[in-house]
Amino acid sequence: MAKMYLNRAIAAAVAEEMARDERVFLLGEDIINCGGGLSTYLGVPEKFPDRCLDMPIAEAGYTYFGVGAAVAGLRPIVDLMFSDFATICSDAISNGSAKVAFSTQGKCGCPIVFVMANGGRGTYGNFGSGCHHSQCVESWFQNVPGLKVVAPYYPADVKGLLKASIRDDDPVIFLFHEGSTGVSGIVPDEEYVIPLTNAANILQEGDDITIVAIQSMVPIAVKAVETLKKSGINAELIDPRVLIPLDEKKIIDSVRKTGKLVVVQEAPRRGSFGGEIVSTVVEKLNGQNISVKRLGSLNAPIGNGMVEYFLVPKEEDIVNAVKELCQK
Amino acid sequence: MEYSKQDLLDMYYHLVNGRIFTGKMSQAVNDGHIRISYHSAYGEEATSIAVVSALRKTDWIVQSHRVQPASIMRLDPYKFICELFGKRDGQHFGTGYDFHLSDMAGDGRLGVPMATLGSVVPMYVGFAWALKQQKKDEIAVVFQGDGALSEGVCYEAFNIGSLYKVPMILVINNNNWAMTTPLNRQCVNPDISDRAKPFNIPTQIVDGSDLLALRQAMDKAVVLARNNEMNVVEVKNLRWDAHYVRQNSSYRDDMDEIRDAMVNKDCVKIYENYLLKKNLIDQEYIDKLKKDCAAHIDELIQRAAACEYPRFEDVYRKECIYTMPETGGDL
Numbered sequence: 164m165a166k167m168y169l170n171r172a173i174a175a176a177v178a179e180e181m182a183r184d185e186r187v188f189l190l191g192e193d194i195i196n197c198g199g200g201l202s203t204y205l206g207v208p209e210k211f212p213d214r215c216l217d218m219p220i221a222e223a224g225y226t227y228f229g230v231g232a233a234v235a236g237l238r239p240i241v242d243l244m245f246s247d248f249a250t251i252c253s254d255a256i257s258n259g260s261a262k263v264a265f266s267t268q269g270k271c272g273c274p275i276v277f278v279m280a281n282g283g284r285g286t287y288g289n290f291g292s293g294c295h296h297s298q299c300v301e302s303w304f305q306n307v308p309g310l311k312v313v314a315p316y317y318p319a320d321v322k323g324l325l326k327a328s329i330r331d332d333d334p335v336i337f338l339f340h341e342g343s344t345g346v347s348g349i350v351p352d353e354e355y356v357i358p359l360t361n362a363a364n365i366l367q368e369g370d371d372i373t374i375v376a377i378q379s380m381v382p383i384a385v386k387a388v389e390t391l392k393k394s395g396i397n398a399e400l401i402d403p404r405v406l407i408p409l410d411e412k413k414i415i416d417s418v419r420k421t422g423k424l425v426v427v428q429e430a431p432r433r434g435s436f437g438g439e440i441v442s443t444v445v446e447k448l449n450g451q452n453i454s455v456k457r458l459g460s461l462n463a464p465i466g467n468g469m470v471e472y473f474l475v476p477k478e479e480d481i482v483n484a485v486k487e488l489c490q491k
Numbered sequence: 492m493e494y495s496k497q498d499l500l501d502m503y504y505h506l507v508n509g510r511i512f513t514g515k516m517s518q519a520v521n522d523g524h525i526r527i528s529y530h531s532a533y534g535e536e537a538t539s540i541a542v543v544s545a546l547r548k549t550d551w552i553v554q555s556h557r558v559q560p561a562s563i564m565r566l567d568p569y570k571f572i573c574e575l576f577g578k579r580d581g582q583h584f585g586t587g588y589d590f591h592l593s594d595m596a597g598d599g600r601l602g603v604p605m606a607t608l609g610s611v612v613p614m615y616v617g618f619a620w621a622l623k624q625q626k627k628d629e630i631a632v633v634f635q636g637d638g639a640l641s642e643g644v645c646y647e648a649f650n651i652g653s654l655y656k657v658p659m660i661l662v663i664n665n666n667n668w669a670m671t672t673p674l675n676r677q678c679v680n681p682d683i684s685d686r687a688k689p690f691n692i693p694t695q696i697v698d699g700s701d702l703l704a705l706r707q708a709m710d711k712a713v714v715l716a717r718n719n720e721m722n723v724v725e726v727k728n729l730r731w732d733a734h735y736v737r738q739n740s741s742y743r744d745d746m747d748e749i750r751d752a753m754v755n756k757d758c759v760k761i762y763e764n765y766l767l768k769k770n771l772i773d774q775e776y777i778d779k780l781k782k783d784c785a786a787h788i789d790e791l792i793q794r795a796a797a798c799e800y801p802r803f804e805d806v807y808r809k810e811c812i813y814t815m816p817e818t819g820g821d822l
């Protein structure tokens with residue numbers, strides 16, 4: 164067990180999968196000289212020079228290049244730097260990769276992973292880089308049947324889930340958190356894969372209320388849970404890690420027990436994946452008396468610098484939301 | 492074309508000021524005042540100066556992330572520095588940095604830029620068409636780099652722009668690098684403007700170290716654009732700095748070329764020598780100008796450093812998110 168930075172966990176997962184399966188290859192901007200635009204593949208191009216492709220700044224073109232290669236039998240990992248740039252190649256992702264299985268009536272899959280940095284550097288109070296480098300995109304893709312969406316926070320989860328995403332036969336949007344590439348965590352030495360199914364992690368057990376925290380909000384929710392303990396509230400904290408396929412069972416079982424649910428995410432609240440979690444729970448527990456609350460960023464574009472932090476949910480927002488529901 | 496003495500000296504002032512500004516902003520990164528990647532225009536300043544000097548004040552420019560010397564010709568430099576520092580006195584309360592900074596309502600006439608590369612090319616084909624449609628005698632000039640020109644939308648824009656005859660100039664700042672990737676790993680033909688030719692778009696290639704040549708090319712481009720002929724000016728530059736200030740540049744294999752360019756292809760020195768030969772300036776003039784520019788920028792930096800950060804209510808006003816805030820829902 165060693166401490167590993169999140170960007171190194173990504174590089175390790177990719178290198179291991181490339182060694183295991185010759186069909187896996189990596190493409191994106193700045194791969195050779197920089198290990199990718201955000202240096203998430205350091206060392207990989209040296210190990211696999213024939214399977215690391217530098218691409219011109221042409222996301223629409225090279226993402227389709229990946230989709231084509233996947234249809235032809237290879238297993239591309241497409242790096243897109245910031246998730247905001249996924250708009251540029253959303254045709255390749257949403258109309259291309261997501262429809263291959265259906266358009267071949269199941270005869271052909273599209274085993275491709277789109278890796279991108281989700282969210283902002285301003286999440287934890289650092290200087291952020293504004294409205295084209297900081298957005299969360301999980302909810303943009305959740306409504307496209309055919310796609311899977313993976314959004315872990317801790318380096319160990321990133322590594323194990325990225326390996327599973329590369330082995331998956333369907334297109335996977337793999338999101339790591341932009342503001343956390345410098346976060347380190349314990350990563351097991353031995354090889355491991357975390358399946359995309361039943362992936363939710365119960366980080367803290369509790370009977371009073373359920374908190375579901377998505378990606379960047381996990382460490383903030385961990386702190387909130389500690390603070391709440393001091394007020395005598397025992398919250399159950401769940402990190403779903405994978406959004407599609409969502410581990411509904413663990414979340415529903417938890418809310419059945421607690422009767423209360425707070426979801427917290429960095430994405431803007433309106434139209435968010437957190438809303439999808441709430442709907443799922445409410446629908447499954449129809450007739451039961453449960454109370455819910457969605458937390459998310461304010462409904463505003465993200466400014467550069469200090470002001471990004473104004474928008475995102477903070478520990479006190481979680482604490483207040485929990486207390487509000489617990490008082491009812 | 493002959494330029495007046497005043498015109499030549501104005502360009503010299505902006506060139507020197509742009510160079511000093513560029514150096515001071517690199518220092519501001521080191522001093523911790525700038526905390527977002529700063530893409531230095533070091534060595535490429537003449538491109539900015541030639542473009543803006545060739546335009547009327549009523550014409551529009553759309554900045555990229557590496558033309559700050561152009562931006563400070565159009566915007567109050569104090570407000571611009573505050574943007575870079577993320578401070579409240581900035582043009583956008585310090586939330587625009589440089590790649591989200593515009594001046595649509597004021598005198599600066601900076602169009603709305605995009606941090607997603609390439610996107611401004613089609614966007615300003617439409618903008619320029621709308622200028623023409625509204626019978627405004629104005630043109631739009633868009634800056635983009637060699638790397639950005641790999642985006643497919645640029646070529647859709649060439650097609651639409653030549654079809655609809657729009658008053659626009661695309662200035663391609665070809666500095667041989669996109670982040671850490673050299674041009675020869677991005678495309679096979681290093682003359683990027685060649686890609687406009689199949690659309691019957693006039694193109695020019697100019698040496699970015701020669702301010703006068705740049706200005707002459709821009710003057711030609713402006714005449715074309717005023718006649719609704721979209722055209723392209725490709726500037727051959729060399730990126731002297733790393734992609735952003737303080738980036739580890741061990742990937743660079745052209746350090747000899749850069750050292751040589753700093754001596755023999757420095758746009759400031761070349762233009763200075765030209766003016767000296769023409770007896771328009773002397774050493775005393777040069778020294779004084781450089782000293783004055785440096786002192787002025789230092790003073791602005793001090794003021795910006797002392798300025799406070801923006802407040803929530805400065806920035807996230809409902810009318811800045813929806814122009815019709817009553818219909819945009821809750822914040």
Ligand SMILES: Cc1ncc(C[n+]2csc(CCOP(=O)(O)OP(=O)(O)O)c2C)c(N)n1
Binds near residue numbers: 244609639668670
């Ligand atoms: C659509 C998109 N893809 C990638 C990026 C990340 N990016 C920012 S600057 C840059 C390199 C740009 O190179 P070039 O256009 O040559 O401009 P230069 O930096 O050399 O001035 C890249 C890839 C981006 N901003 N937008």
Ligand SMILES: [Mg+2]
Binds near residue numbers: 666
């Ligand atoms: Mg370039």
